[in-house]
Amino acid sequence: MSDAFDALKERTQASVMNTYGRYPLALAKGSGCTLHDLDGREYLDLLAGIAVANLGHSHPEIADALARQARELVHVSNLFFQTPQVELAEALLGTWGPGRVFFCNSGAEANEGAIKLARRYQRTVRGQDRFEVITLTSSFHGRTLATLTATGQDKVKEHFQPLPEGFVTVPAGDLEALRAAFTPRTAAVLLEVVQGEGGVKLFPEAYLRGVQALCREQGALFMVDEIQTGMCRTGRWWAHQHHGLEPDVFTAAKALANGLPMGAVLATEEVARGFEPGSHATTFGGTPLVCAAALKTVEIMHRERIAERAARMGDFALALFADVAAQNPGKVKEVRGLGLMIGIDLAFDGQKVWEELMKRGFILNLTQGTVLRLLPPLVIEQEELRRFAQALSDVLAGQ
Numbered sequence: 024m025s026d027a028f029d030a031l032k033e034r035t036q037a038s039v040m041n042t043y044g045r046y047p048l049a050l051a052k053g054s055g056c057t058l059h060d061l062d063g064r065e066y067l068d069l070l071a072g073i074a075v076a077n078l079g080h081s082h083p084e085i086a087d088a089l090a091r092q093a094r095e096l097v098h099v100s101n102l103f104f105q106t107p108q109v110e111l112a113e114a115l116l117g118t119w120g121p122g123r124v125f126f127c128n129s130g131a132e133a134n135e136g137a138i139k140l141a142r143r144y145q146r147t148v149r150g151q152d153r154f155e156v157i158t159l160t161s162s163f164h165g166r167t168l169a170t171l172t173a174t175g176q177d178k179v180k181e182h183f184q185p186l187p188e189g190f191v192t193v194p195a196g197d198l199e200a201l202r203a204a205f206t207p208r209t210a211a212v213l214l215e216v217v218q219g220e221g222g223v224k225l226f227p228e229a230y231l232r233g234v235q236a237l238c239r240e241q242g243a244l245f246m247v248d249e250i251q252t253g254m255c256r257t258g259r260w261w262a263h264q265h266h267g268l269e270p271d272v273f274t275a276a277k278a279l280a281n282g283l284p285m286g287a288v289l290a291t292e293e294v295a296r297g298f299e300p301g302s303h304a305t306t307f308g309g310t311p312l313v314c315a316a317a318l319k320t321v322e323i324m325h326r327e328r329i330a331e332r333a334a335r336m337g338d339f340a341l342a343l344f345a346d347v348a349a350q351n352p353g354k355v356k357e358v359r360g361l362g363l364m365i366g367i368d369l370a371f372d373g374q375k376v377w378e379e380l381m382k383r384g385f386i387l388n389l390t391q392g393t394v395l396r397l398l399p400p401l402v403i404e405q406e407e408l409r410r411f412a413q414a415l416s417d418v419l420a421g422q
């Protein structure tokens with residue numbers, strides 16, 4: 024490592040809270056799918072800041088939209104009306120259907136909002152004291168107290184007890200277990216169509232439709248966490264659209280503004296009645312500056328048909344990685360994914376493979392110990408994916 028990196032690392036450790044196991048790399052510049060470190064070394068980004076920079080880094084049109092808006096109006100609070108917010112709400116509903124949007128600042132905050140909306144809708148609109156939210160094992164919904172309780176992984180809960188009441192976790196993929204978990208207190212089921220942190224896990228369509236049907240039958244809301252899967256990541260605007268699902272509520276964040284912090288709760292017109300003035304709020308939610316970036320992101324995604332591109336490139340990548348697996352028998356348990364949300368599940372602990380790929384200039388993530396997780400910018404080229412597949416094959420051959 025260079026002196027510049029060592030100095031930065033030391034300053035970080037002396038001033039920033041120690042909540043992240045950071046990889047020894049300091050990034051200084053990005054453009055498209057390329058990142059540069061402090062010393063000017065180039066990397067291929069296959070992570071997009073964890074499914075955030077879906078249109079690539081430093082997109083010139085988004086930078087221009089931001090600069091324009093920054094000179095016009097940055098923030099006024101939600102005590103007033105402003106144009107960028109309503110334009111964005113209309114644009115997002117245009118990718119889904121009639122409904123209402125609540126804007127916030129992160130994924131966890133969006134899920135908090137969805138949980139609050141479910142409880143309040145059940146009580147104030149339906150007049151039923153339903154407050155429990157059912158979630159699935161190996162899910163991930165955030166790090167606030169309510170969303171980490173909703174998360175179906177014990178590691179995020181350690182030492183944070185007592186946890187908020189009203190959450191039940193059932194085995195993912197098991198419809199009978201879900202049926203048995205419903206009570207007259209169940210307000211909603213919340214799930215990811217493809218579990219991200221959980222290791223890029225997909226569900227059969229019959230299961231997802233079964234969950235929705237059970238929710239309807241039991242008077243619970245069907246809520247989908249699209250924070251990682253949304254904004255064209257899986258080859259559709261929203262992953263639930265692959266399966267013809269009709270959630271009552273879904274949440275978005277990450278790629279909404281291509282890198283600026285933003286979250287959103289989208290709900291049907293009926294369920295949105297659960298919120299009234301004063302029932303939920305956040306100072307920065309839907310601020311003109313971030314809305315301008317998000318609006319430009321949505322506009323480019325439509326114009327460039329980014330969802331179709333992600334579907335096409337995803338198929339290409341899955342075939343490429345299946346070839347790598349075939350060339351390295353016994354080393355890859357499974358290659359799976361939807362669009363450009365891809366997991367390469369290794370047959371052994373993946374730490375060494377991941378570190379070697381990072382050393383070779385490929386930025387990606389390892390989750391659940393064995394799964395190389397790829398969430399590249401959706402503008403990635405075939406040649407870039409081929410370059411990574413070759414490196415992966417070389418690294419696996421050496422294991």
Ligand SMILES: Cc1ncc(COP(=O)(O)O)c(C=O)c1O
Nearest residue numbers: 129130131163164165219250251
């Ligand atoms: C599916 C899902 N939900 C919620 C979150 C939490 O989002 P944030 O980190 O913006 O709070 C994440 C983040 O990784 C996620 O992947």
